[in-house]
Amino acid sequence: MTDTPMIAVRSVNKWFGAFHVLKDVDLVVQRGQKVVVCGPSGSGKSTLIRCINRLEEHDEGEIIVDGIRLDESLEHIAAIRREVGMVFQQFNLFPHLTVLENCVLAQVRARKTPRADAEARAMQYLARVRIPEQASKYPGQLSGGQQQRVAIARSLCMEPKVMLFDEPTSALDPEMIKEVLDVMTDLAQSGMTMICVTHEMGFARKVADLMVFMDHGRVVESSPPAEFFAAPRSDRTRQFLDQILSH
Amino acid sequence: MMTQSRPEEGRAPPLRARGAFFGWLDIVLLAAALVVCGYFVWRTNVQLHYRWNWSVIWPWVARFEDKEGFVAGPILVGLAVTLRLAVWGILLATMIGVVMGFARTSRRLFFRLVASGYVMLIRNIPPLVFVFVFVFFITSQVLPALGVSERVKAWSPATQWVVEALFGPVARLENFLVGLICLAVFTGAYVTEIVRAGLQSVPRAQIEAGESLGLSAFDVRRYVVFPQALKNVVPALSNQFIQMIKDSSLVSLVSVQELAFMAQDIQTSTRRVFEVLLFVGALYFIICWSLSLLFARLEHRNQS
Ligand SMILES: Nc1ncnc2c1ncn2[C@@H]1O[C@H](COP(=O)(O)OP(=O)(O)O)[C@@H](O)[C@H]1O
Numbered sequence: 001m002t003d004t005p006m007i008a009v010r011s012v013n014k015w016f017g018a019f020h021v022l023k024d025v026d027l028v029v030q031r032g033q034k035v036v037v038c039g040p041s042g043s044g045k046s047t048l049i050r051c052i053n054r055l056e057e058h059d060e061g062e063i064i065v066d067g068i069r070l071d072e073s074l075e076h077i078a079a080i081r082r083e084v085g086m087v088f089q090q091f092n093l094f095p096h097l098t099v100l101e102n103c104v105l106a107q108v109r110a111r112k113t114p115r116a117d118a119e120a121r122a123m124q125y126l127a128r129v130r131i132p133e134q135a136s137k138y139p140g141q142l143s144g145g146q147q148q149r150v151a152i153a154r155s156l157c158m159e160p161k162v163m164l165f166d167e168p169t170s171a172l173d174p175e176m177i178k179e180v181l182d183v184m185t186d187l188a189q190s191g192m193t194m195i196c197v198t199h200e201m202g203f204a205r206k207v208a209d210l211m212v213f214m215d216h217g218r219v220v221e222s223s224p225p226a227e228f229f230a231a232p233r234s235d236r237t238r239q240f241l242d243q244i245l246s247h
Numbered sequence: 248m249m250t251q252s253r254p255e256e257g258r259a260p261p262l263r264a265r266g267a268f269f270g271w272l273d274i275v276l277l278a279a280a281l282v283v284c285g286y287f288v289w290r291t292n293v294q295l296h297y298r299w300n301w302s303v304i305w306p307w308v309a310r311f312e313d314k315e316g317f318v319a320g321p322i323l324v325g326l327a328v329t330l331r332l333a334v335w336g337i338l339l340a341t342m343i344g345v346v347m348g349f350a351r352t353s354r355r356l357f358f359r360l361v362a363s364g365y366v367m368l369i370r371n372i373p374p375l376v377f378v379f380v381f382v383f384f385i386t387s388q389v390l391p392a393l394g395v396s397e398r399v400k401a402w403s404p405a406t407q408w409v410v411e412a413l414f415g416p417v418a419r420l421e422n423f424l425v426g427l428i429c430l431a432v433f434t435g436a437y438v439t440e441i442v443r444a445g446l447q448s449v450p451r452a453q454i455e456a457g458e459s460l461g462l463s464a465f466d467v468r469r470y471v472v473f474p475q476a477l478k479n480v481v482p483a484l485s486n487q488f489i490q491m492i493k494d495s496s497l498v499s500l501v502s503v504q505e506l507a508f509m510a511q512d513i514q515t516s517t518r519r520v521f522e523v524l525l526f527v528g529a530l531y532f533i534i535c536w537s538l539s540l541l542f543a544r545l546e547h548r549n550q551s
Pocket residue numbers: 016019021039040041042043044045046047048
């Protein structure tokens with residue numbers, strides 16, 4: 001098992017109606033690897049990672065997560081979702097539940113973890129994202145940065161093997177971006193397999209093993225960060241990097 | 248996107264006028280309201296030569312008998328039936344509405360068809376026609392066939408006592424159930440629509456968050472969507488339940504002896520039309536108003 005890649009995306013195509021959103025996308029993520037995906041808005045980054053846990057359905061090609069093929073089988077989908085955690089741009093915490101309950105709900109319902117154990121684990125991960133003191137508050141009472149860290153803790157409580165991040169800092173005020181990136185850096189250093197859609201290039205340089213640049217539904221460039229930043233092969237990548245690194 | 252900023256020092260905010268404001272428009276409207284009331288009094292007293300006699304009402308509310316003490320009169324008996332219709336009606340209509348509301352948003356075409364058929368049927372028939380059709384063709388055939396009252400009569404006195412406390416006299420049990428089911432099925436259609444709107448008001452992103460955590464589709468609905476939906480529809484539900492209590496007077500047409508039925512009865516025997524109407528109207532007002540207060544509190548608690 002350990003020599004198979006964690007995630008293998010092969011020749012994936014997807015359409016929204018007549019709109020071809022993913023075009024022959026290939027992406028292989030090894031165990032423990034950190035992949036940073038960037039690219040202009042609308043290039044299909046979200047769609048790609050949402051296909052990996054079946055929030056979107058791909059039309060052609062194959063996606064294999066930890067040896068499990070993503071297909072119509074509800075069991076396969078459930079098994080993959082057990083292994084894959086996801087963090088969204090808008091946090092998507094459950095507003096009617098406290099921070100602790102947000103972290104406990106899926107453990108108790110989907111994993112059948114006894115409540116006391118679930119709470120203990122929730123507190124452990126809340127401590128890891130550095131907000132154990134907010135456990136009894138509701139999401140609406142927290143700042144954006146705190147909410148996003150709760151969202152990360154909530155995902156980690158399910159002890160996933162892979163974490164997907166979809167622009168986790170894009171909805172945050174500048175002063176809160178760092179606290180979230182610090183948590184993500186810690187997580188990366190702990191050996192978690194990660195795919196991060198982000199434009200935080202400082203973070204990318206620090207943790208990425210592989211940089212992926214997407215444009216118009218295609219993976220245009222995919223290379224180690226040193227190469228990616230120093231000598232991008234395609235003009236499109238260079239333009240994009242100039243744009244986002246210039247400010 | 249901005250974070251909340253606080254005033255630098257502890258300076259008090261400038262004083263502003265609070266919401267309540269009494270201006271010339273209020274005076275004009277108040278005067279108009281007084282004129283309308285005055286006209287009503289004038290018309291009944293002077294033009295119709297109506298002689299008010301409120302004392303006639305009381306024996307119909309309750310009377311004192313030497314042996315038994317206070318005995319509930321028809322108005323109190325009717326009130327009890329109305330209250331029972333209200334409580335059970337709300338429960339039953341909610342159950343129907345929740346099940347049908349989920350069916351309405353189900354992925355299965357069959358469930359969607361059943362639920363939307365039900366809603367469509369009831370929304371497009373006048374309540375009056377529905378009551379008669381439903382009662383004569385459906386409930387009044389089914390309930391006697393099931394032999395509900397015979398069964399209850401065979402139960403132990405203690406159980407019967409409980410049943411009477413919950414649903415009223417066993418002798419009128421079938422009649423009560425007919426009215427109740429009719430009311431609940433009728434109101435349930437509107438509750439269905441409210442529940443559907445509530446379920447659809449919860450952002451898609453919430454469902455995705457639940458699914459990405461590995462919750463089953465059922466658990467996502469049960470623990471993520473439904474509680475948020477319910478919170479969003481409390482005001483609409485409260486409205487619908489008040490409407491139902493007022494609609495409960497319709498089942499007097501199939502001789503469920505609730506408040507409106509009794510009022511009709513008393514009017515014919517005493518000919519004190521205005522007193523009876525005003526008195527019973529006040530009772531309905533008190534029930535409905537209490538319910539809206541209760542819901543207002545619930546809403547308030549929800550928000551904090
Ligand atoms: N559910 C959808 N239906 C139709 N079009 C969609 C849908 N989701 C995304 N798109 C379109 O697909 C393209 C790629 O979207 P997305 O993957 O969100 O891009 P990115 O995350 O790179 O900004 C965009 O043009 C977007 O408008």
